[in-house]
Amino acid sequence: MNIKPIIILAFLISLSLTNVVVSARLFPNVSSWLNAHAPTGGAWDAFLNFTGCHRGDKYDGLANLKSYFERFGYFPHAPPSSNFSDEFDDALESAIKTYQKNFNLNVTGVLDDATVQQIVLPRCGVADIINGTTTMNAAKENETASFSKPKFHTVAHFTLFPGMPRWPEGTQELTYAFFPGNGLSDAVKGVFAAAFARWAEVTSLKFRETASYFGADIRIGFFSGDHGDGEPFDGSLGTLAHAFSPTNGRFHLDAAEDWVVSGDVTRSALPTAVDLESVAVHEIGHLLGLGHSSVEEAVMFPTISSRKKKVVLARDDIEGIQFLYGSNPNFNGSTATSAPERDASDGGRCLTCVGPSSGVFALLTFAFLF
Numbered sequence: 001m002n003i004k005p006i007i008i009l010a011f012l013i014s015l016s017l018t019n020v021v022v023s024a025r026l027f028p029n030v031s032s033w034l035n036a037h038a039p040t041g042g043a044w045d046a047f048l049n050f051t052g053c054h055r056g057d058k059y060d061g062l063a064n065l066k067s068y069f070e071r072f073g074y075f076p077h078a079p080p081s082s083n084f085s086d087e088f089d090d091a092l093e094s095a096i097k098t099y100q101k102n103f104n105l106n107v108t109g110v111l112d113d114a115t116v117q118q119i120v121l122p123r124c125g126v127a128d129i130i131n132g133t134t135t136m137n138a139a140k141e142n143e144t145a146s147f148s149k150p151k152f153h154t155v156a157h158f159t160l161f162p163g164m165p166r167w168p169e170g171t172q173e174l175t176y177a178f179f180p181g182n183g184l185s186d187a188v189k190g191v192f193a194a195a196f197a198r199w200a201e202v203t204s205l206k207f208r209e210t211a212s213y214f215g216a217d218i219r220i221g222f223f224s225g226d227h228g229d230g231e232p233f234d235g236s237l238g239t240l241a242h243a244f245s246p247t248n249g250r251f252h253l254d255a256a257e258d259w260v261v262s263g264d265v266t267r268s269a270l271p272t273a274v275d276l277e278s279v280a281v282h283e284i285g286h287l288l289g290l291g292h293s294s295v296e297e298a299v300m301f302p303t304i305s306s307r308k309k310k311v312v313l314a315r316d317d318i319e320g321i322q323f324l325y326g327s328n329p330n331f332n333g334s335t336a337t338s339a340p341e342r343d344a345s346d347g348g349r350c351l352t353c354v355g356p357s358s359g360v361f362a363l364l365t366f367a368f369l370f
């Protein structure tokens, strides 16, 4: 027997295992915590030290807060080959004001307690402002100011990505698959199935798991740190997950989180416990074309506290997804009557949108049509 091929084979297997296997911290239920498991704290806890800081002073480490705001679209990129300064400058004050508008906080431009407490919450890695354009509260308020007298009382808060990307007209079913290297259990896969079902309930879209990872429309995986898409994960809490707009299909979760698969996450003993289904429902919204919403009850709100469950689509989420894909004829939710009138031939897309640059204006105009 020739032993050489066996050695080579064993080497290749071990190589592929070390490169591919990513062990996510998945807890089948909340009772499986080990008492010795100590919380590691949030990735942004150091920002709590900036409470009370204001324009005109310099604070050690403030550059890191600028990086945070840059990451989520609030702060201009640092000039090439230079770093952010620790100065509390006009640009930072402006970023804070926009952030405060988007998160329904008092617009002071100061790092008051409520603002800092919001900043350090775990959140989605997708930016609130993309290509310098915010469609959350801040932009809506500015746009509202240009109208002397809004004709309608109800304003939509859901947002779409620039250019309003969606899955193609006529799409009835999207397939999804799990990164094979994660080796996820059926219980974990079932959580994602439940999350997809919440969006399927209110639209005519269907979702089906497939074994073909690279052939699937939506590809789900748990990864740690830098995983090759320029959006590295940051360990416990901080950013929890991110997903790409249609029709990219990539859905990544931070393997370092303490993901709760089942049970009452609100009663878990672990301060860093994160509800998997809640995050999955949110990220699927991105995969289908929704951006972040300023409505705190909406699943598309950017932050979610640890030990919190939020899986039920709010009226704002439903209005957003039905704007893109139309409603499910079998869905009798209360929002059906408030959904916009739409021409069946355009699949629910906004007729006034002609290109990426007009997307935001079209959305804001649309807000007055409810």
Ligand SMILES: [Zn+2]
Binding pocket: 124, 125, 126, 282, 283, 286, 292, 302
């Ligand atoms: Zn998000």
Ligand SMILES: [Zn+2]
Binding pocket: 227, 229, 231, 242, 252
């Ligand atoms: Zn990623």
